[in-house]
Amino acid sequence: MATGIVYSFYSPSTQDRIKEHGGAFDSLLKLIPAQYYITKELSEEEQNSKYQHNKKRSAPKQEIKERTKKAKKAKLDPENIKSVTDIQSELASKGDGSESEGEDEDDGDSGMKIDTDEDDIVEDDSEAPVIAKSAAHNFEGLLAQVHTAAQTRTPAARSITELRAKLEERLAKFRGNRGAVEASAAAKKPTSRQSILEARLKRKKDKKAAHKLAKEKRASGGSEGLVVKENEGSSSGTGGRPSASSINDKGEVRFSKFEFDGLQKKKRGPTDAQGQLKMVEAHNEKLAALQVADPEKANALKEKDTWKKALQLAQGEKVKDDVKLLKKTIKREETFKKKSSKEWGERKSTVSKQKDHKQKRREENLKARIDAAKNKGKKDKGAADKGGKKKGGNPKA
Template sequence: MSTTAITPISTLRASLERHNDTFETLLKLIPAKYYIVQDLTEEQAASKFQQNKKKQKAPKQAIKEASKKAKKEKLDPANQKNIVDLQNEASILKQLSKEKGKRKAQEIDGDDEDDEDDAAMDVDVRLDEEEEEEETLNAGNMNVDVNGTTTLVPMASSSDITALRAKLHAKMASLRRGGGGGREAGDRDELLEERRQQRAAMRERRRRETKEKIRREENKNAAKDKEKRDKDAQVKLTKTQLLVNDPTTAVMASRGPNSKLTNVAFSSVSQSGASSSYKHNKLKTSSNPTQALTQLASRKEKLAGLPEEKRKNVEEREKFEKAEARLEGVKVKDDEGRLKKAVKRKEKEKVKSKKAWDERKEQLTSSMAAKQKKRTDNIAMRNERRNDKRKGIKPKTGKARPGFEGKAFGKGKAKSGAGGKSKGK
């Protein structure tokens, strides 16, 4: 049997180291940014995923300084690290963070028993201060080497820990006494109540300001409206004024009370414009003669129901009112005979228009019937021709018109002419 030679461990180690050096050399040739994934900063993430976000422009001087600094860092030989160096640094940092986390967990478990009386404190303040205390204690208790080994150091005395704890409590008390004009707040409810009162006062002040603003605007608008009304009244007054003064009024004004001429006032005839317009409206009748007759009949019935003396007074007053209205140009339609004639004339016009309309309808009906008959005849003739064509029947030729559908005159003459020429030869 053949025995296989066993490769010594040193040879295998040397071979593995050579291969490792070769791979590391190849890795060093690759730029680190193309090989190692880097975490994006907030600005880079915003520029990549929030493209529609409004960009905040930085000052030009700051941009210049930042670009100059970036160029210097880029050209700095200390920053030109290859992939192997970056991986080594990352592994060391990872190991250190793991050990630090373990120590923190152990020390937090040990400090829970001592700090039971401070359980009601604010969580954020307690955690921050405990981290500072732990860092201080850890700095005195142990030191971490670069290789990850820990060297134990004797623990600090209890007096130092007590002083640090007193300092922590004092700082937390000062943080509790936040704004309040130098006085210490009783508790959270008092602070909330104070803020609520401040908000209520602010709302009340805003409400008062809004009311005051609305009142000022209303007063301003009222003043504007009043000014506009006064202006319109002034314009109306100037429009109604006469360009030339009335001579009668001028004469009457010039005459004094001792004048010999006497003024006669016809109070029964000359009345105010409002009353005259009311009377005119009362005398008006409908423009339709039939309705006007009905209105006159109802007025007569009403007059007939009155006593004799009162009826005479009303008739007399109506006569004067009608005369006055006619003088002012109002058409008073109170003649029954003329109204009846107008009704007859209107009835005749209606009959005449009805007759014309009936004739028009009859013409339209007859023309539509004739067009429909012609269409039906054309369709029947077309169907008949189609059937004859399908059966092979030739269409009948009508009577020829003389001079148009007769024999072709040129054909017979041409033949005879050709024969005559040949005979002559």
């Protein structure tokens, strides 16, 4: 039996260094909280609950309180506090299953024979394959553990990255659909106080101009953001009626009303409430007589009236066919007329009285002025008579 010299896979110094480094890494991992190092794989329901903010409010208050107390107690329980290495070992044991158990048995049976001295040698050829196999097996186990720990971290990170990429893609798609101009953040960011003031002033002017434009559109009767096209003197016989089709600022066609080109007719019948009431009462009497004579024809006429009313309402017209409302309107108009005529009569009487009073005062003033002029003439004549020559003439010499 041939003998040979086979060196051990690991020297004692190498093994000690690996153990020392492994212990250092484990101690560092224990300092990191497990929730920040190992991502928890959430179920679909737990993932959706993050975005359902009102779900907590819908639950009973007592249940929420009890759940909060239990969570606090579990958080303070020392048995529930596990380090990163403990969780990694649990995950590795769950992932390996029966395979890990078989490997542990093989490790216990064969074991890795490592010499305690650097210069010790194995002189038996039969032991060499066992040593090499054992060392390779332990090395593969270490790689498997590292790979398992990496797998526990990567899926969640990968899923978050994918979700962010999808979100960015959808946002870019929406920006492109609405025609938004994408500019760089550096170009948009103001660099000085002057640029900030200019941007603020520009926003204020734009807001004022938009408000003024909206006010003008409301005053002109057009809807905001739409430019209504009018067909002036068209050959289709619409008579210059504005079309229901409208075009907004982007050139897109919008329809704000229904078009009834074939049903447009001139309005007939009275426009006052009294005439409309007479017309409705006559129509109802005719319908009642027709209901007695020919019920089918009466039903057909009712259906026709219903469709006609629906089309008129769709066109924006006011249909006044309610007898009670028409009578109420007539009564209100008559009351208003009576009140108005009474106020007008009172006003005429007041104006007439004021006119008579002014005329009377004018006549009195004129009479007083004439009397004053007469009295003044009499006074002047009397004064002239008193101031005349004395009787008797000149004295004799």
